[in-house]
Amino acid sequence: MRRNGPLALIFHGLFVVFMLAPLLIVCVVAFTPEGYLSLPTRGPSLRWFRAILDYPEFIRAFRDSLWLAALSSTIAIGLAVPAALAIARYRFPGREAITALFMSPLMVPHVVLGIAFLRFFTQIGISGSFVGLVLSHVIVVIPFALRLVLAASYGIDRRIEHAAVSLGAGTATVFRRVTLPLILPGVVSGWLLAAINSFDEVTMTVFIASPATVTLPVRMFLYIQDNIDPLIAAVSACLIAMTAILLFALDRLFGLDRLFVGSGKG
Amino acid sequence: MSLAVTERNAPFLLTGPALLVFLGLVIVPLGMTVLLSFYDWGQYKGIVPEFTLKNWIEVFTDSYFFEIFMRTFRIAILVTLAAIVIGVPEAYILNRMSPAWRSAFLLVIIGPLLVSVVARTLGWALLLGSTGLVNQGLISLGVIATPLEFMFTETGVVIALIHVLIPFMILAVWASLQRLDPQIENAALSLGAGRVTIWRRVILPQIVPGILSGSIIVFALAASAFASPAIIGGRRLKVASTLAYDEFLNTLNWPLGAAVATLLLVALVLITVGSNRLIERRYAQVFE
Amino acid sequence: MSHLVLDGLTKRFGGFTAVDAMNLSVENLSVERGEFVSLLGPSGCGKTTTLQMIAGFVDVDHGGIRLDGADLVSVAPNKRGLGIVFQSYALFPHMTVAENIAFGLEMRDIAKADRDRQTLAAMELVGLKGFADRYPRRMSGGQQQRVALARALVIKPALLLLDEPLSNLDAKLREEMQSELRQIQRSVGTTTILVTHDQHEAMALSDRIVLMNQGRIEQIGAPDQVYDHPASAFVASFLGKTNVLSGTGDGQGTATIGDLVLPLPGAGKGPLQLAVRPERLTFAAAGEPGLEARILARVFQGTHWLLTADSAAGALTLMRGNDGAAVPSEGETVRLRFSAADAALLPAGVAA
Numbered sequence: 001m002r003r004n005g006p007l008a009l010i011f012h013g014l015f016v017v018f019m020l021a022p023l024l025i026v027c028v029v030a031f032t033p034e035g036y037l038s039l040p041t042r043g044p045s046l047r048w049f050r051a052i053l054d055y056p057e058f059i060r061a062f063r064d065s066l067w068l069a070a071l072s073s074t075i076a077i078g079l080a081v082p083a084a085l086a087i088a089r090y091r092f093p094g095r096e097a098i099t100a101l102f103m104s105p106l107m108v109p110h111v112v113l114g115i116a117f118l119r120f121f122t123q124i125g126i127s128g129s130f131v132g133l134v135l136s137h138v139i140v141v142i143p144f145a146l147r148l149v150l151a152a153s154y155g156i157d158r159r160i161e162h163a164a165v166s167l168g169a170g171t172a173t174v175f176r177r178v179t180l181p182l183i184l185p186g187v188v189s190g191w192l193l194a195a196i197n198s199f200d201e202v203t204m205t206v207f208i209a210s211p212a213t214v215t216l217p218v219r220m221f222l223y224i225q226d227n228i229d230p231l232i233a234a235v236s237a238c239l240i241a242m243t244a245i246l247l248f249a250l251d252r253l254f255g256l257d258r259l260f261v262g263s264g265k266g
Numbered sequence: 267m268s269l270a271v272t273e274r275n276a277p278f279l280l281t282g283p284a285l286l287v288f289l290g291l292v293i294v295p296l297g298m299t300v301l302l303s304f305y306d307w308g309q310y311k312g313i314v315p316e317f318t319l320k321n322w323i324e325v326f327t328d329s330y331f332f333e334i335f336m337r338t339f340r341i342a343i344l345v346t347l348a349a350i351v352i353g354v355p356e357a358y359i360l361n362r363m364s365p366a367w368r369s370a371f372l373l374v375i376i377g378p379l380l381v382s383v384v385a386r387t388l389g390w391a392l393l394l395g396s397t398g399l400v401n402q403g404l405i406s407l408g409v410i411a412t413p414l415e416f417m418f419t420e421t422g423v424v425i426a427l428i429h430v431l432i433p434f435m436i437l438a439v440w441a442s443l444q445r446l447d448p449q450i451e452n453a454a455l456s457l458g459a460g461r462v463t464i465w466r467r468v469i470l471p472q473i474v475p476g477i478l479s480g481s482i483i484v485f486a487l488a489a490s491a492f493a494s495p496a497i498i499g500g501r502r503l504k505v506a507s508t509l510a511y512d513e514f515l516n517t518l519n520w521p522l523g524a525a526v527a528t529l530l531l532v533a534l535v536l537i538t539v540g541s542n543r544l545i546e547r548r549y550a551q552v553f554e
Numbered sequence: 555m556s557h558l559v560l561d562g563l564t565k566r567f568g569g570f571t572a573v574d575a576m577n578l579s580v581e582n583l584s585v586e587r588g589e590f591v592s593l594l595g596p597s598g599c600g601k602t603t604t605l606q607m608i609a610g611f612v613d614v615d616h617g618g619i620r621l622d623g624a625d626l627v628s629v630a631p632n633k634r635g636l637g638i639v640f641q642s643y644a645l646f647p648h649m650t651v652a653e654n655i656a657f658g659l660e661m662r663d664i665a666k667a668d669r670d671r672q673t674l675a676a677m678e679l680v681g682l683k684g685f686a687d688r689y690p691r692r693m694s695g696g697q698q699q700r701v702a703l704a705r706a707l708v709i710k711p712a713l714l715l716l717d718e719p720l721s722n723l724d725a726k727l728r729e730e731m732q733s734e735l736r737q738i739q740r741s742v743g744t745t746t747i748l749v750t751h752d753q754h755e756a757m758a759l760s761d762r763i764v765l766m767n768q769g770r771i772e773q774i775g776a777p778d779q780v781y782d783h784p785a786s787a788f789v790a791s792f793l794g795k796t797n798v799l800s801g802t803g804d805g806q807g808t809a810t811i812g813d814l815v816l817p818l819p820g821a822g823k824g825p826l827q828l829a830v831r832p833e834r835l836t837f838a839a840a841g842e843p844g845l846e847a848r849i850l851a852r853v854f855q856g857t858h859w860l861l862t863a864d865s866a867a868g869a870l871t872l873m874r875g876n877d878g879a880a881v882p883s884e885g886e887t888v889r890l891r892f893s894a895a896d897a898a899l900l901p902a903g904v905a906a
Binding site for chain 3: 449450452453454456457458467468471472
């Protein structure tokens with residue numbers, strides 16, 4: 001393999017700066033001791049991080065976001081595992097169409113989904129409820145769960161299951177003792193990817209959240225619409241730090257390329 | 267027992283639950299939205315379930331809407347082109363790195379995908395503001411005298427969206443680079459081809475499908491982006507999705523908002539499905 | 555003057571892991587014009603690296619490569635004019651067969667008419683007439699292999715380098731391609747270097763074999779010469795099956811193995827080791843001196859029986875042709891003999 005030349009490395013360096021600059025600036029500004037947006041030239045201060053505690057709505061929104069992510073991705077995995085097994089191993093009429101339907105939330109703009117859910121939930125009388133949030137998030141994260149479970153399911157040699165059957169295992173036992181352990185990596189990474197996408201979702205959620213049930217990204221978005229100050233930078237910095245920690249943990253546990261490469265939206 | 271799982275009914279039993287959820291929560295709500303776009307609305311009477319084409323006529327004839335849709339399209343095209351110009355070389359550079367460096371920089375490229383788009387756009391708002399780092403830097407370097415206007419401009423929105431969406435382009439191109447025969451460059455080299463020729467005649471033609479599928483993803487996501495245009499563009503610089511948002515949550519003219527959303531959906535589906543078909547037909551015989 | 559000379563070629567791999575760390579040194583190898591030479595050895599022996607240094611894909615640390623007396627190391631890889639067939643074929647998947655083959659001619663700015671004519675001739679040479687407009691992905695492995703060969707030969711290379719070209723083919727096809735490759739190489743007369751780990755391939759194709767192990771050349775010679783007279787225990791065991799027997803020398807050119815006393819010029823005094831091929835071990839007639847051995851197992855292989863046995867000189871494998879004669883069964887004791895010409899004396903101190 002040939003090496004990258006100096007020009008290529010300069011290009012790469014600039015690109016890395018471009019990718020990291022907006023995240024770094026948020027973290028730096030969050031440490032300002034001033035009452036307005038500025039770089040902490042007088043030394044770092046934690047005043048804006050302490051100020052978050054005075055805004056319980058951020059804390060509550062964070063808690064609700066975690067619950068929402070956990071619930072919706074768990075339900076999504078519960079629906080995706082049997083569907084993935086069916087798609088991976090059977091040829092049945094409508095198979096292509098059903099797969100496309102399950103993947104469609106990636107294609108439909110989230111604004112449109114938000115509007116559709118807002119209209120639908122208003123009509124059936126669950127608008128602004130946590131149940132509505134969970135249902136809508138299940139839909140948008142199913143493609144992520146399905147794609148990774150599907151990839152894992154395609155990899156299974158069916159003769160392994162046939163071997164288990166020949167040794168006297170019943171359908172349920174085969175699933176529990178053979179199939180599930182084999183697709184487990186796909187299930188776990190599918191759940192994680194679903195949970196992360198649920199946690200970050202803002203475009204659709206902004207339509208169906210209510211003051212009583214609001215997620216952290218929506219809360220932040222609404223705050224920024226009014227004004228941008230060091231407080232929101234501090235909240236964002238916490239989020240970025242959390243994500244960075246999660247990222248390193250995921251990379252150690254699974255390897256990021258396995259989790260994402262070839263699984264970009266589309 | 268009729269409920270026994272057999273090879274024949276298993277696929278339907280297994281996909282059944284998800285299928286029911288999708289019918290109830292995707293097909294029905296989307297259908298209702300399309301229907302809503304044909305309803306009447308008045309400032310005082312609210313939504314009136316009477317069939318009318320007035321929302322659609324308004325969307326198609328009012329130059330205000332035309333301008334917003336054209337802007338959305340322009341931004342999406344610019345973001346896609348920039349993602350190609352920056353993302354393709356970056357993917358190539360990444361592919362030539364040693365595995366250790368590559369996975370380190372993959373973190374840098376994929377990482378931002380996991381950070382809420384609100385936090386990322388906030389970063390660009392801080393950088394691009396009239397007193398932001400970019401303007402301060404350019405002024406102190408003497409490149410410009412007065413701050414450049416990024417906030418509430420298309421340039422600002424495009425920059426923020428490139429940052430948000432370029433990982434998708436890099437991942438798509440990188441995936442197709444990985445499918446290249448690792449010896450293919452050496453093969454071309456041994457036949458007498460130079461650097462530029464190898465790129466133009468050997469590498470590029472093979473990764474075009476990756477670039478195109480990356481472009482479709484980036485274009486679709488840029489055209490339907492909401493948070494970045496809303497924060498950087500503000501109320502002054504509307505795109506299709508922020509327009510629909512305003513109609514729904516500020517003006518409360520839901521039927522008109524529904525018409526805007528339906529048009530956005532239909533346009534995107536036509537463009538993405540159409541270009542997918544085109545790519546498949548063009549490259550069917552070369553790439554299985 | 556030799557056509558290709560590798561002179562004291564060295565390459566140091568200071569890899570991060572111990573496995574990567576290897577020093578390659580090719581002391582001296584001269585290849586004559588039109589010769590077919592194989593670099594043979596186990597994986598990691600340095601044969602591929604040697605080939606890549608000739609091609610220019612890997613930098614040379616020390617030493618020289620000369621082609622027709624001219625230095626090759628300082629020539630850029632795309633100016634060396636060598637034809638290379640890669641293990642994966644490395645065909646351009648987005649080009650048709652004809653476009654693939656014409657690519658090298660195009661790089662040489664050869665006029666379209668000439669290009670077409672030469673491409674057609676190359677396709678005919680490798681038996682691919684009528685495949686011009688096919689795409690590589692739509693062809694079998696054997697056909698792709700032929701395209702790769704045509705693409706490498708059409709530029710009339712000074713040297714043809716083959717990097718494990720047959721390893722992706724199934725056994726039957728591989729045998730067919732071997733004889734065809736040999737025939738094509740003979741007809742065009744291009745000096746050829748083949749890298750392979752397959753001893754049968756190397757023996758079937760080459761004029762000379764260069765046996766490599768752990769970054770060094772162990773032996774250079776014609777296939778039958780290397781097979782019959784291995785210079786080391788490694789060569790003896792890598793090329794075909796072999797028995798390594800221990801005996802004693804008297805210091806006066808005679809060795810004793812069991813009851814067998816053989817004249818062996820060059821045998822020193824004290825313990826020594828001999829390499830004897832299984833097919834050269836025969837049963838001793840009654841009363842004749844021999845090496846006593848007990849049969850442990852016998853396996854029928856169609857044309858012959860393969861017997862394993864145990865003797866005072868060490869474990870043995872021997873072959874017995876399926877000629878209708880009785881074959882000793884398990885547990886029987888036999889007496890074995892071989893002549894001095896069938897044995898190769900191994901250098902002392904090198905265990906197999």
